[in-house]
Amino acid sequence: MDIAERLEKRFMRYAGVASQSDAGSSSLPSTPGQAELARTLYEELRGLGVSDVELDGNGIVTAVLPGLPDRPKLGFVAHLDTVDVGLSPTVRARKIRYEGQDILLNEEEGIYFDKAAHPEIERYRGDDILFSDGTSVLGADNKAAISAVMCAIEGVLEEGVPHGDLYVAFVPDEEIGLKGAKRLDLGRFSPDYAYTIDCCELGEVVYETFNAGTAFIEIEGVTAHPMSAKGVLVNPILVAQDLIALFDRLETPERTEGKEGYVWFNRISGGQSAVSLQASIRDHDLAGYDDKKRRLREAVEEIGRRYPKARASVRIEDVYANIANHADRSHPAVAAIYGAMAELGIEPRTVAMRGGTDGSALSARGLVTPNYFTGAHLFHSRFEFLPMRSFVASYRLTRRLIENAGRAPAGAPIAPRA
Numbered sequence: 107m108d109i110a111e112r113l114e115k116r117f118m119r120y121a122g123v124a125s126q127s128d129a130g131s132s133s134l135p136s137t138p139g140q141a142e143l144a145r146t147l148y149e150e151l152r153g154l155g156v157s158d159v160e161l162d163g164n165g166i167v168t169a170v171l172p173g174l175p176d177r178p179k180l181g182f183v184a185h186l187d188t189v190d191v192g193l194s195p196t197v198r199a200r201k202i203r204y205e206g207q208d209i210l211l212n213e214e215e216g217i218y219f220d221k222a223a224h225p226e227i228e229r230y231r232g233d234d235i236l237f238s239d240g241t242s243v244l245g246a247d248n249k250a251a252i253s254a255v256m257c258a259i260e261g262v263l264e265e266g267v268p269h270g271d272l273y274v275a276f277v278p279d280e281e282i283g284l285k286g287a288k289r290l291d292l293g294r295f296s297p298d299y300a301y302t303i304d305c306c307e308l309g310e311v312v313y314e315t316f317n318a319g320t321a322f323i324e325i326e327g328v329t330a331h332p333m334s335a336k337g338v339l340v341n342p343i344l345v346a347q348d349l350i351a352l353f354d355r356l357e358t359p360e361r362t363e364g365k366e367g368y369v370w371f372n373r374i375s376g377g378q379s380a381v382s383l384q385a386s387i388r389d390h391d392l393a394g395y396d397d398k399k400r401r402l403r404e405a406v407e408e409i410g411r412r413y414p415k416a417r418a419s420v421r422i423e424d425v426y427a428n429i430a431n432h433a434d435r436s437h438p439a440v441a442a443i444y445g446a447m448a449e450l451g452i453e454p455r456t457v458a459m460r461g462g463t464d465g466s467a468l469s470a471r472g473l474v475t476p477n478y479f480t481g482a483h484l485f486h487s488r489f490e491f492l493p494m495r496s497f498v499a500s501y502r503l504t505r506r507l508i509e510n511a512g513r514a515p516a517g518a519p520i521a522p523r524a
């Protein structure tokens with residue numbers, strides 16, 4: 107079996123386990139399908155001859171492969187869940203060679219891939235491409251990554267490739283708040299730095315993400331019967347309205363792009379006596395992020411001064427952090443990606459992501475974790491597709507990172523910068 111066949115076979119097997127996450131569940135993993143996939147991977151890793159494999163009660167699989175001393179210790183992280191966007195949880199993946207034809211995904215339901223709406227498909231004319239049957243996502247996000255990591259571990263062991271210590275983690279519930287990565291035991295998963303393989307097309311590298319936080323604002327008013335309300339009643343709904351009005355309407359998700367940050371008021375509930383408000387704070391720039399947090403606190407204080415009889419308070423939780431707060435392009439984890447891509451002839455496409463990855467959660471916890479591509483397109487949609495050529499390139503990059511770290515001379519600077 108060549109590597110494309112091995113990747114495809116693994117992918118089909120993992121795609122066959124329905125593992126959507128469920129934002130409405132508070133357990134970890136949020137769904138039994140993820141636990142089933144975790145169990146499968148646990149067994150398969152043991153089957154490959156990896157002796158140190160663990161599956162914890164949160165559905166997190168970790169494996170440690172001891173290697174040569176004095177080499178960079180690498181980690182690889184992929185997520186078990188596929189996103190629930192209201193499509194079928196069951197994935198029936200198929201491989202179609204694209205020769206410019208209309209792509210029929212589902213004969214029964216008459217679902218076609220719309221070439222005109224997604225012209226990037228033309229780049230893959232003549233290629234084998236994996237699609238769903240149009241009733242679900244494909245789930246290359248993130249089972250392509252799981253397959254690439256598993257095939258890389260398999261290949262390294264089979265071929266006796268020299269390597270440093272290798273760490274693998276498969277985590278649940280990335281799509282519903284990076285929950286698995288936040289619970290990953292960094293005492294056990296303890297490489298010098300790690301990689302997520304997630305998102306997007308051939309060549310993409312992400313080491314810049316948002317700094318992200320959530321502000322929880324509570325406003326308590328004063329209730330009164332309207333017949334005797336004058337000078338007494340304090341309406342928390344109007345107080346909340348005044349608070350929101352203190353923020354710039356141009357600094358919202360719908361009015362920003364690139365590296366512009368925002369404050370997004372996105373939840374409100376309450377009544378006569380109290381109102382709860384939530385806002386998401388996002389900024390690539392750490393100083394800009396801190397400034398937005400400061401302005402939220404000041405706004406709440408200002409509201410307190412305007413309405414001395416009301417009670418307003420805010421609690422801000424950091425959710426994840428920009429990987430680049432701790433690692434620029436010269437950081438060994440990031441530089442190794444570009445170095446390996448140059449060796450493999452893969453053109454890099456560096457993206458500052460307007461979101462976060464599991465690596466953003468891990469970087470916030472002190473483990474620098476940049477991201478590179480799976481090769482897939484149109485994530486989170488029924489038209490998600492994965493060209494085999496890009497899938498193989500993602501695998502080769504994974505292998506090359508392991509091989510290069512295995513070759514690194516002893517004493518090379520490997521320590522992540524503070």
Ligand SMILES: [Zn+2]
Nearest residue numbers: 247248304305
């Ligand atoms: Zn993903």
